[in-house]
Amino acid sequence: MKKAALFYITLFLLILAFTITADYFDYDIWARLIAGMGVIDGGHVLKADFLSYTPVHTWWDHEWGSGVIFYFFLKYFGPQSLIFLQSVLFFAIFFIASKVIKVRSNISPYNILFYFFAVMAVMYNFNCPVRCHMFSFLFFTLYIYIFELARKGNNKPLFLIPLITILWNNIHGGVVAGIGLMGMYALGEFLNRRPYKKYLLTLVISAITLFINPWGYEYIKFLLMANTMERTHIVEWWGLFSKYHLFKQIPFKLFMLGSLAVESVYIFKNIKSEGFKQWYNNADKVKYIVLLSTLYLAISHVKLLPFFAIASVCFIYEDFFKLIGNVELPKWKDKAVYILLIAVSIFTLSAKEISLPVGLKNYPVKEVEFVKINNLKGRILVNFGLGSYVSYKLYPDNLIFMDGRYEEVYYDYMVPMLKEFCLAYPHWKEILEYFPPDIIIIENYYPIYNVLKASNDWKLVYEGDIFGVFVPKDKASEKFKMPTNDINYYKNTLFNTGINFN
Incomplete structure (x- = not known):
């Protein structure tokens, strides 16, 4: 009991320490808060967009429940609670994984070092509070x-599964992973020649419950489309070994290769001692189906790699400790590991105040303040991921071209059009002709930045470290006020918004 308590306390401190090092809130949180605001303050699920000046369709919000949870925490417990919520969700994942190990094996599930490597493997994906x-x-x-x-x-x-499926379906569109998991267990147990019909029955009932949502049948069609569409313009949906990610996600790649090596050695040893036929008959087909499926997801889409990390903890942990069971390690090893991890966690927690990460390098914080204090109203063209932040801060005075809600709200042609503009491709002016903005906020590392600076039509009126604000030359003024450099001002006003449903 004492070992379990020490393990869980250390794991939570470690996760909390990692979480508070975040530099910025997730790009999608602003749209989530707006959606949650609509439910809690407005009394209804938002089904129509009101933030954009471009053509939109029905708002198929497959994360509306997450927005309710996020806004509830923000409204009643303050912004810091969102950071704590991220830590709790992060911890709960590995807490449950440890319970899976306990169900599957007699081996102690409390070896903190294995979890440490798993936590490190997913840190890049989990480090921005808080994602749906x-x-x-x-x-x-x-x-x-x-x-x-x-x-x-x-x-x-x-x-409980069908009931949880209703909840999951209305919190996040990733519910299809749960449906898929039911299919994996049914197939695996069929191959294991064990009872499998109960998983199929659970799958069928759970699939029917997907119709319980604010949009009904039409939402199911959207959910299928959203989970099968290609997202070639969004880097987190690119492959783990794509050119962009080739030298990124190193902790996960090491964890993945280590996990695969462990399982390969474990399989090889069993085949060598039992023979292939006997090994195959004894092998847990469920385990290998889940591991291979989540491995495919991880390699195909960086966004989905935590599925493999979770599956590895649940299924490979046991095999790893069976392999090293006869290896005699120093008795002081566990104490040394715990002392080191607790010391690092406490040092991080004491050295870094649990304050709001403003994200000056990630968001146009000062640029938005510039627009606000100079009363620049109208249509704003801003990059895809930043749109909901701009809406949250500047609505109703300003509308946006688009934001990260992508397939939930916007048409397919809009992201390619925005990419054409940002990279100053031959048809970059199309976006200005079809959807003319009054203000442009753009990153200075995009080619279009210098094109606009050299333009006869646009004037750079504010230039920050990363972003710049452009307005038509005839709207520029020497009397524009400059935003403050006081970081505490931006922390204190980070979640202020003009959106009001009361």
Whole structure:
């Protein structure tokens, strides 16, 4: 009991220490807060966009429930609670994973070092408070736990799956991962020649519950489209070994290769001692189907790599400690590891104040303040990921071209058009002709920045470290006020908004 308590306390401190080092809030959180505001303050789920000056369709918000949770925490517990919420969700994933290990094996699930490497592997994905997909990773782990209980003969928790599916479906569109997991368990148990129909029945009932959502049947069509569409313009949906990510995500790649090496050695040893046929008959097909499926997701899309990290903790942890079971390690090893991890966590927590990450290098914070204090109203053209932040801060005085809600709200041609503009491709002027803005806020590392600076039509009226504000030359003025450099001002006003549903 004492070892378990020490393990969980250390794991939570480690995760909390990592979480507070975040430099900025997730780019999508602003749209989530607006959606949550609509439900809590306005009393209804938002189904129509009001933030954009461009053509939009029905707002198919597959994350509306996350927005309600985020805004609830912000409204009643303050901005810092969002950072704490991220830590709790992060911790809960690995807490449940440890319970999976306990169900599957007699080996102690409390070896902190294995979890440390898993935490490091997903830090890049989990380091921006707070993202909706955290709920999908949490529910995915919970489903594994419930299914493993069912494999041990405890079938009662299976009745919870359809109810949780309703909740998951209305919190995040990643619910399809849960449906897929049910299929994996059904197929795996069929190959194991064990009872599998209960997983198929659970799958069918859970699939039917997907219709319980604010949009009904039409939402299911959207969900299928959203989970099968290509997102070639969004880097987090690119492959793990794509040119952009080739030298990124190093901790995860090391963890992935280490996990695969462990499992390969484990399989090789068993085949060598038992023979292939006997190994195949004894092998847990569920385990290998889940591992291979999540490995495919991780390699195909960087955004989805936590699924493999979770599966590795649930299924490879046991095999790793079986392999090293006969290796005698120094008795002081565990104490040294705990002392080191606790010391690093406490040092980080004491050295870095749990304050709001303003994200001056990630958001046009001062640029938005410039627009606000100079009362520059109208249509703003800003990059894809920054749109919801601009809306949150400047609506109703300003409308945006688009934001990160992408397929939820906008048409397919808009992201390619924005890319054409940012990279100053031959048809970059199309966006200005079809959807003329009154203000442009753009990063200075895009080619269009210097094109606009040299333009006879646009004037750079404010230049920050990363972003610049452009207005038509006839609207420029020498009397424009400059935004303050006081970082505390931006921290104190970070979540201020002009949006009001009361």
